[in-house]
Amino acid sequence: MTVSEMQxxxxxxISRFEEGYFSPQTMILRLAEELGELARxxxxxxxxxxxKPEEPEGSLAMELGDLLFVVVSFANALELDLNQVFASVMAKYEDRDALRWTPKNPSGGPPL
Ligand SMILES: [Mg+2]
Known part of the structure; x- marks a missing residue:
């Protein structure tokens, strides 16, 4: 599945329901909720x-998935294309952090 298909x-x-997307403020609270669940x-x-022995086993994957769902929802509510957002973020990291970490390349050059 592509990111566009996820969006x-x-x-x-969400369009199936009258309530539609949450406000940006509520989206932030939802992110905080789900981050807390992942942290737990x-x-x-x-x-x-x-x-505790009686507590059910949780799932890190499902909590990450909950966060992903909220991030995608938030992007949709703001009419952001996550493909473009991701490309911009990767370009930022590849530029800003190119020399920050130890490259695996034995020549010592920046990572590809
Ligand atoms: Mg959760």
């Missing part, structure tokens, strides 16, 4: 707060 599928889902799973799995 279309999310739009198809990370803490249980890798951190110092194991789950």
């Amino acid at each position: 279309q599928q999310v739009d198809g889902w 799973e990370v803490n249980h799995r890798f951190g110092e707060k194991p789950k």
Whole structure:
């Protein structure tokens, strides 16, 4: 599935309901909610707060998926093309951080 198809599928889902997209403020709160849920799973799995025996096992993948859903929803609500957004962000990192990390290339040149 392409990112454009993801945006279309999310739009198809949300367009089925009268409420439509949340406001930007609520989108931020939704991101915070889902980030907290992901953080909880990370803490249980890798951190110092194991789950109680009666707590069900969560899924890091599903929590990442929830975050992705909200990011895609937010982009749709703002009428942003995530393909263009991603291309711009990668170009930023490739320029800004080209010499920041140790390249795997044995010649010592910047990563391809
Ligand atoms: Mg969640």
